[in-house]
Amino acid sequence: MKAMRTQVGIVGAGPAGLMLGHLLHLAGIDSIIIEDRAQDYVIERVRAGVLEQTTVDLLNESGVGSRLQREGMFHDGIYINVFGNRRRIDIAALTGRRITVYGQNEVVKDLIAARSSTGRPLLFEVADVSVHDLESEQPKIRFTQDNTSCEIQCDFIAGCDGSHGICRASIPSNHIRIYERIYPFGWLGILADAAPSSPELVYSVHERGFALFSMRSNAVTRLYLQCAPDEDVSKWSDDQIWDELLTRLHSNDGWKPNVGPITQKGVTGMRSFVTEPMRYGRMFLAGDAAHIVPPTGAKGLNLAMADVWRLSRAVASYYQSGCDELLDHYSEDCLRRVWRAQQFSWWMTSMLHRPNTGNPFDSRRQLAELEYVTNSRAAMTSLAENYAGFPINE
Numbered sequence: 001m002k003a004m005r006t007q008v009g010i011v012g013a014g015p016a017g018l019m020l021g022h023l024l025h026l027a028g029i030d031s032i033i034i035e036d037r038a039q040d041y042v043i044e045r046v047r048a049g050v051l052e053q054t055t056v057d058l059l060n061e062s063g064v065g066s067r068l069q070r071e072g073m074f075h076d077g078i079y080i081n082v083f084g085n086r087r088r089i090d091i092a093a094l095t096g097r098r099i100t101v102y103g104q105n106e107v108v109k110d111l112i113a114a115r116s117s118t119g120r121p122l123l124f125e126v127a128d129v130s131v132h133d134l135e136s137e138q139p140k141i142r143f144t145q146d147n148t149s150c151e152i153q154c155d156f157i158a159g160c161d162g163s164h165g166i167c168r169a170s171i172p173s174n175h176i177r178i179y180e181r182i183y184p185f186g187w188l189g190i191l192a193d194a195a196p197s198s199p200e201l202v203y204s205v206h207e208r209g210f211a212l213f214s215m216r217s218n219a220v221t222r223l224y225l226q227c228a229p230d231e232d233v234s235k236w237s238d239d240q241i242w243d244e245l246l247t248r249l250h251s252n253d254g255w256k257p258n259v260g261p262i263t264q265k266g267v268t269g270m271r272s273f274v275t276e277p278m279r280y281g282r283m284f285l286a287g288d289a290a291h292i293v294p295p296t297g298a299k300g301l302n303l304a305m306a307d308v309w310r311l312s313r314a315v316a317s318y319y320q321s322g323c324d325e326l327l328d329h330y331s332e333d334c335l336r337r338v339w340r341a342q343q344f345s346w347w348m349t350s351m352l353h354r355p356n357t358g359n360p361f362d363s364r365r366q367l368a369e370l371e372y373v374t375n376s377r378a379a380m381t382s383l384a385e386n387y388a389g390f391p392i393n394e
């Protein structure tokens with residue numbers, strides 16, 4: 001058995017685990033990050049794209065934003081296409097904040113580079129991960145690497161291992177409460193080698209279902225289609241995907257996406273999920289390990305960043321003053337932001353996806369809501385302030 005020791009043992013090298021390791025490093029706190037997948041897999045996984053101003057500020061202020069500043073795409077607004085009528089919500093004018101489109105895999109790449117330059121441990125392809133003695137002052141992480149059993153003795157464990165990780169699952173069920181809602185649809189997402197034909201995102205509501213136009217660079221478009229939660233992506237030819245996208249994104253002003261070769265496709269289910277509290281003993285959950293939002297509000301990665309900012313401050317305060325106060329408030333403080341994002345993500349999802357209740361009342365009510373949200377300054381301001389995100393300490 002190989003024995004190791006650190007101040008904070010971090011399980012998971014997604015955005016939450018890597019950013020936590022980075023912020024702790026800046027505070028002079030030692031950590032070991034372990035990840036069960038390979039480095040290339042973690043870097044290439046295509047997921048989020050929209051960063052709140054708060055997330056961008058955090059990346060910049062912590063010294064990992066230089067490529068983001070050069071390559072990020074800064075957007076002042078979004079379009080909502082209501083059955084062919086494309087209307088713009090000017091987020092910058094309404095809130096003074098803007099959003100940035102920069103792929104999650106680019107954020108992960110930048111954070112791995114920053115970690116490597118510190119020389120602090122980041123172990124990929126570990127197996128059989130388990131956590132122990134969580135109620136004690138010396139919790140432990142056990143795993144195997146290259147057939148060697150390893151144990152890390154920690155002061156704290158950070159469970160940053162996403163929605164299917166082992167950390168949350170290790171908490172005795174009588175110590176946590178789970179809130180969950182599953183949606184009756186999913187998203188079929190593609191990446192295409194096509195120049196974005198709109199400088200801003202287009203969220204489109206159509207009789208046949210929701211579609212979303214986004215981007216990753218001046219040469220790559222990212223698009224999504226509402227589909228069944230268990231949709232078999234192999235049943236869709238590339239031509240069928242483009243036909244459906246062109247139909248659902250159709251705009252009476254003549255706008256349409258550029259078509260190009262599809263380089264990646266996948267289906268994601270949609271759910272809302274919250275764990276309360278986000279702590280058990282000396283183990284703290286952060287990011288998707290603690291909560292999941294449906295992607296329509298573009299909040300998941302941003303929430304993960306806000307969690308680890310809070311956790312790094314709480315841990316730093318503990319080492320500086322021996323004081324538990326911020327650690328004790330971690331869960332409650334995070335959950336305020338989490339529930340606000342849950343509400344916003346649920347609302348955006350319900351408003352933009354076609355109801356499948358079979359009751360025409362629901363469709364007409366949805367249209368009235370969309371008309372209100374895209375015409376009333378008050379309603380647009382509410383959407384814009386949630387979409388752009390709140391200051392990190394709120």
Ligand code: FAD
Nearest residue numbers: 012014015016036048049050161162287288299300301302
């Ligand atoms: P993850 O990214 O899931 O990272 C967890 C890590 O832990 C993974 O690397 C995993 O391999 C590792 N792991 C798991 N189990 C173990 C184990 N036992 N041992 C060691 N390691 C383990 N969010 C936004 O903010 N904006 C968006 O625009 C947006 N769009 C999205 C679009 C889609 C299609 C999807 C699917 C998600 C989107 N999200 C968006 C959500 C965002 O991708 C997630 O919220 C984000 O990845 C959460 O980061 P995380 O680090 O908490 O978890």
Ligand code: DHB
Nearest residue numbers: 048049214295296297298
């Ligand atoms: C993207 C993802 C989202 O969930 C969203 O609401 C907007 C954009 C994207 O991947 O670009």
